[in-house]
Amino acid sequence: MALALEDSRGRRIGASPLFERREDLPGSRVQRVPLDDGRHLLFLRLARPPGASGPTGQDKLEADARAASGPHRLPRERRDPFVDGPPPNDARDPVRREPRPEAEQMRLRMLERLEQQRREDAANGSWLPAWVPRPSGEALAVLLAALFMAVAVGAYPVVRRLTRRLESLKSGVEQFGAGDLSFRVQDNGKDEVAALATSFNLAAERIEALLRSQKSLLANASHELRSPLARLKMAFSMLDDASPAQRARLGQEINTNIVELDALVEEVLLASRLEGGAQSLRLEPVDLLAIAAESAALGDAELEIEDGIARLPLNGDDRLLRRALRNLLENARRYGGPVVELKVRRAGQDRVELQVCDRGPGVPEPMRERIFEAFFRLPGHAEVSGGVGLGLSLVKQIATAHQGAVRCDAREGGGSCFVMTLPLSQA
DSSP: OEEEEEEEEEEEEOOOOOHHTTTTSSTEEEEEEEOOSOEEEEEEOOOOOOOOOOOOHHHHHHHHHHHHHHHOOOOOOOTTTTTOOOTTOOOSSSSSOOHHHHHHHHHHHHHHHHHHHHHHHHHHHTTTOTTOOOHHHHHHHHHEEEEHHHHHHHHHHHHHHHHHHHHHHHHHHHHHTTTTTTTOOOSSSSHHHHHHHHHHHHHHHHHHHHHHHHHHHHHHHHHOOOOOOOOHHHHHHHTOOOOHHHHHHHHHHHHHHHHHHHHHHHHHHHHHHHHGGGOOOOOOEEEEHHHHHHHHHHHTTTTEETTTTTOOEEEEEEHHHHHHHHHHHHHHHHHOOOOEEEEEEOOOOEEEEEEEESSSSOOGGGGGGGGGGGOOTTTHHHHHHHHOSSHHHHHHHHHHTTTTTEEEEEOTTEEEEEEEEEEEEOO
16 A cells, blocks of 8 residues: 655655655656644555556566466456545456555554654643644744743833832831931832831831930930938938937938839839830739728728629729829828718729729819829929829829820819729629
């Protein structure tokens, strides 16, 4: 069987031995049959002269050789079943011959070669149609390089904008760390870099406020320490030349100044500890009603409890809560006169109010917020009533550490009411 196979580019993939023998014979004619994948199947036919009915050329020699070596057979016209079609019904072959085994093997080899070629083409470029030429390795490398350059050029502006913002954030952090506590970075945008810049600005504000508070506390404490120390220095210098009566008065002055110094140092240390917020508390279940009753008894204040209140459970620091009530009662006694009241009221279902009220001159409205600042005192009160100016500041810090608040309200009929609001524990 004279068959051959060519790929889509016209290159010979394979051919049968009979095709190779007859390809160069005079009068041979090749017929191409296109396949679905772009390849061509070739059939070789030999042209016969007019009137010729027997084998010619090589076929004749082969026929003569078979006639000389085997039984005599009638000559018949050779037909190509792939080209000429099946023989007519009236054609009779005296001797029927079975298909030769080598022809069947050749056909199977051609089919295997065709299937192998299809698999190779699918592995090399199955994404291309059969009629499109497959690119070479150099072309693929150039295409990938061009694609990489295009992606790099398109992504450079975005990457550069991101790195520029990170560089600005890094510069801001370094400037803040060098001591410029008021510096803030730009936090415009909605991406991760903007969120990081916002977090940095919030942290910088808290750090600046904390350091400012510590500096103010240290400066005020240093200023307040000078007065009792100066009085102590003067009292000790006068002891040698003083009379017995003067010595007694100087001794009393020395004791008063020492007590004032001890209270000042204690309150400064407590204020520094409360700067840490809730982390510095020793939380435990306490009964706020019992604390209020004991504080009122020690401070000689009238206790008034709202009807229906039998117990006020609270998670808090017992020592600090007692200190806050003591400071409020002492402040009312010092500036508000002898009549002081402590009222316990509910503020909703989960909060309680402790009100310390007096009948003093009251606090001007513009100063009702400032009196909770450290070392702030109303004009003229420091010289008359004494004190170091940290009592109400400590009350505010204690209330804030317990997730509460404190405020100063004017009292009807004259005087002031200091209201501390605290959250109750859930039952």
